[in-house]
Amino acid sequence: MQANKPQNFYKNVSEALAQPNLKAIIRRTTDKADAKRAEAVSNFPGFENARTQGQKIKDHVIKHMDHYLAEFEKNAKAQGAIVHWASTGEEATKIVMDICKQHEAKKITRSKSMLGEEIGLSHALDHSDMERIETDLAEHIIQLAGDPPSHIVWPAMHRSREDVVKLFRSNHKSPTQSEEIIDLVRSARRDLRTKFLTSDIGISGSNFLLADSGSSCTVTNEGNAELTITPPKVHIVTAGIEKLVPSMAHAVPLLRLLTRSATGAEITQYITFHNGAKREGDADGPEVSHIVLVDNGRTKMLADGMEEMLRCIRCGACMNHCVVYKHIGGHAYGSVYPGPMGSVLTPHIEGLEVANKQTHACTLNGRCEEVCPVNIPLPKLLRALRAKSWSKKYEPITNRFVVSAYAMLASRPKLFQLSSSMGVVMMKLFSRKGWIQSMPFTSGWTSNRDLIAPESKTFMQQYKKQRKSSNTAEKQQ
Incomplete structure (x- = not known):
């Protein structure tokens, strides 16, 4: 097997997800490591x-x-x-x-x-x-x-x-x-x-x-x-x-x-x-x-304000607890250092322009920081690298367009609520038994897993309904 390249991250991920037994093999080791670490800490x-x-x-x-x-x-x-x-x-x-x-x-x-x-x-x-x-x-x-x-x-x-x-x-x-x-x-x-x-x-x-x-x-x-x-x-x-x-x-x-x-x-x-x-x-x-x-x-990490990453003692706990790593394994990252710690290290070794995609391979759930033995704030460092990648315009034009469009909607509440309502209606049309297997503009998600169907009403619609019910109940009292 030839080493994958960090700049081909999305292609590497697709290939990893297509391997039928990879996830099971990885989970077998990482889940055991999770349990043993928890016992050792307790x-x-x-x-x-x-x-x-x-x-x-x-x-x-x-x-x-x-x-x-x-x-x-x-x-x-x-x-x-x-x-x-x-x-x-x-x-x-x-x-x-x-x-x-x-x-x-x-x-x-x-x-x-x-x-x-x-x-x-x-x-x-x-x-x-x-x-x-x-x-x-x-x-x-x-x-x-x-x-x-x-x-x-x-x-x-x-x-x-x-x-x-x-x-x-x-x-x-x-x-x-x-x-x-x-x-x-x-x-x-x-x-x-x-x-x-x-x-x-x-x-x-x-x-x-x-x-x-x-x-x-x-x-x-x-x-x-x-x-x-x-x-x-x-x-x-x-x-x-x-x-x-x-x-x-x-x-x-x-x-x-x-x-x-x-x-x-x-x-x-x-x-x-x-x-x-x-x-x-x-x-x-x-x-x-x-x-x-x-x-x-x-x-360079010191100069870039990433000195907290230099605490790393290479234990691998962040990988063992990372939901992304458990699905795609280490080779998909295209670097010697995979997982959360690798997503911070690789941009400083290979260059952010080459390895900016890895910084997005994180749900920011904070599990990696929670288990890090020297308290490295990995989600914070990843957010900083994402911001730097954005400011240097390393992100694809499509990504920049989507984020700009979202920013425009988010700054206009009524328009945002209208588009959310339309989105829920659209998603409901494609849902089957609570799941969406395919829908326009969602192939990045649905090509490898189903997308959960939304509630019948948006959050704001449900919030307004609940608030109205509460106000009615107060008046009746």
């Missing part, structure tokens, strides 16, 4: 206080970003790491590829990293003479399938067990004939373990960067980050500059929020803090350690 009485604390930590770092970046660089170098700076995704990828070529690497292991996907690193490796090996089980699945990730926590959630069985039997050297999950995991382990131990370079992302120690923190359920980082002679971290926290004491509250929000677990299986290259006396570890700090639109 068992953690201090969750709301922790959210406030997490928000304050992130806001403090964002406000003093220059200070903490300088501190992190100083302390990371003291730990023996080589620190690189990249303004764009292309620059970051070039730095990583140059390091790989410098060490004449042939085999590269990668631990799951959305930043790596964001900067196009996987594509760059695939178009080189080096072998890319994804070590996360879900990333391994989508690499075999040729798919982009569809979720930032569960990248292969769009694939069924039957799909995985076929992929493993076609690609593993010693595939299992069983369809049990435990046997499929063992099949992947047999195929990947030797590659872990013989890779030339390991590349990981980072969940948090600790400014006071220069450490990088990874959070996984499989231990693949540790196996990606420890055996190879060279380790490369790619991380967005917003991953900074002042110290370990500040990372811990965010870790408590991250795992509960992402998977509904109190804590994940593997949380590791990496500190530069192997030192004298160390039993293992890389001989060379590189850290690539990436901007790629993040400082």
Whole structure:
């Protein structure tokens, strides 16, 4: 599967809705995630206080970003790491590829990293003479399938067990004939373990960067980050500059929020803090350690008044609770970052002119903000991007005409009430058993689902009738 493009959002959505089993597969995972998160939060009485604390930590770092970046660089170098700076995704990828070529690497292991996907690193490796090996089980699945990730926590959630069985039997050297999950995991382990131990370079992302120690923190359920980082002679971290926290004491509250929000677990299986290259006396570890700090639109978000989005700790809770995402999945967004958080991030990475349609893929019901562990006001940010897109005239002419016509009607109450009454009559003509399957000018809705039929009277007509009845009753008293 080729990655969809953000500018083709409407076409991507139509294709996603046409897939018969996609919605069921997505709901199977997201509904389970919803339930587990709710249980985890109910068992953690201090969750709301922790959210406030997490928000304050992130806001403090964002406000003093220059200070903490300088501190992190100083302390990371003291730990023996080589620190690189990249303004764009292309620059970051070039730095990583140059390091790989410098060490004449042939085999590269990668631990799951959305930043790596964001900067196009996987594509760059695939178009080189080096072998890319994804070590996360879900990333391994989508690499075999040729798919982009569809979720930032569960990248292969769009694939069924039957799909995985076929992929493993076609690609593993010693595939299992069983369809049990435990046997499929063992099949992947047999195929990947030797590659872990013989890779030339390991590349990981980072969940948090600790400014006071220069450490990088990874959070996984499989231990693949540790196996990606420890055996190879060279380790490369790619991380967005917003991953900074002042110290370990500040990372811990965010870790408590991250795992509960992402998977509904109190804590994940593997949380590791990496500190530069192997030192004298160390039993293992890389001989060379590189850290690539990436901007790629993040400082632009600060300048554009979108700094609240930089709080994001990439838990995926907003996607799991998004009614739009649950219907269309991640690929329809055409971006590395789908769902509500992606609809804010993508316009700053790809450009608003390219990704303005994603800002409208939201009902503004506020569920995403309600579950965000660091209180990001996603609906507010999406409204701001919609307003900016409108002011820059990125919206289609038809949309601008409809909104202008609505504004004209809404500013003239009598005309608005007349047109509403006519609209109700028109819709009633096309309704069957309470639903409308087809009607002129509504294909954007009815092509994929039925439209509920309106009440027999408009709101204002019902309001006037009720008010008249109340006044009559008062007079009779």
